[in-house]
Amino acid sequence: DAGVTQSPTHLIKTRGQHVTLRCSPISGHKSVSWYQQVLGQGPQFIFQYYEKEERGRGNFPDRFSARQFPNYSSELNVNALLLGDSALYLCASSRTDYSNQPQHFGDGTRLSIL
Amino acid sequence: GESVGLHLPTLSVQEGDNSIINCAYSNSASDYFIWYKQESGKGPQFIIDIRSNMDKRQGQRVTVLLNKTVKHLSLQIAATQPGDSAVYFCADLDSGGSYIPTFGRGTSLIVHP
Structure with a gap:
């Protein structure tokens, strides 16, 4: 079975743009x-969705x-980068x-802002 | 939320040795704990979990120990292999509270052949 898939794998944007x-x-x-995982840090929780409803922020x-x-499937949008x-x-x-079951992660999207 | 921290940022071992990675948590309400392995360029990979009604759980070459008295858990890897080189994170959750798992900074395990 396929694991969690994310797209794109890499993305470069400039300040003020938005991204999906x-x-x-x-x-x-x-x-x-x-x-969100900043280099050298552990993942920081942004959102959880279940059955199309936001369950945590x-x-x-x-x-x-x-x-x-x-x-x-899900989308994450970030405005005014x-x-x-x-x-x-x-x-x-x-x-x-x-909350008492493990989550399975995708390999992520690497977002670079110039 | 409460913080989860790791005692050692880097652990270097020789191939074949046993590795022990430690983790402290501060939320006394946490009752579910997970260890993840993250290789370079990859997302975190689930290794093993443990609930607070247990103090030890074993998997394939890995053992997690939980000491609720001092809010400490550890991940033991037997016969460490070069493929075990990665960053290891622990995360804790309060299953009766909000679903926000807290990750620490991670421990980088380096296995020398």
Whole structure:
């Protein structure tokens, strides 16, 4: 079975632009979460979605938004990009929104802001 | 949220040795813990998890130990191989609270052949 897939794998943007990152969860998984990982740090939680509803939000500004589609895939949108948004953006999926089960991660989108 | 930290940022071992990676957590309500392995250019890969009603769990070549009294967990890797070289993260969650797993900075494991 395919794992979590993310696209694109790499992206270069300039300050002020917006970006859309995409994620397809593992088949049968209904929950998708987004994380930001800055070089040398652990992943920081941004959002969790389950059944198209937002179930959790981390400490990120309103420039960050996301949604989940009926097929459980998800998009992360970031507006008015800043240099500090340069990071690896990870998507993770799990079967349900129960917090006592592991999430499975994709290989991420490397976003560079110039 | 509460922070999860790792004691050692880098651990160097010889191939064939056993490795122990430590992790401290601060949220006393955390009851579910996960270890992830992240290789260069890849996303974190699930290794093993443990719930707070256990103090030890074994997988293939890996063992996780949980000490709730001192809020500490460790990952033991037996007969470490060069392919084990990666950054290892622990994460903790409060399954009765909000679903926001907290990751530490990670420990870089370097295995010398």
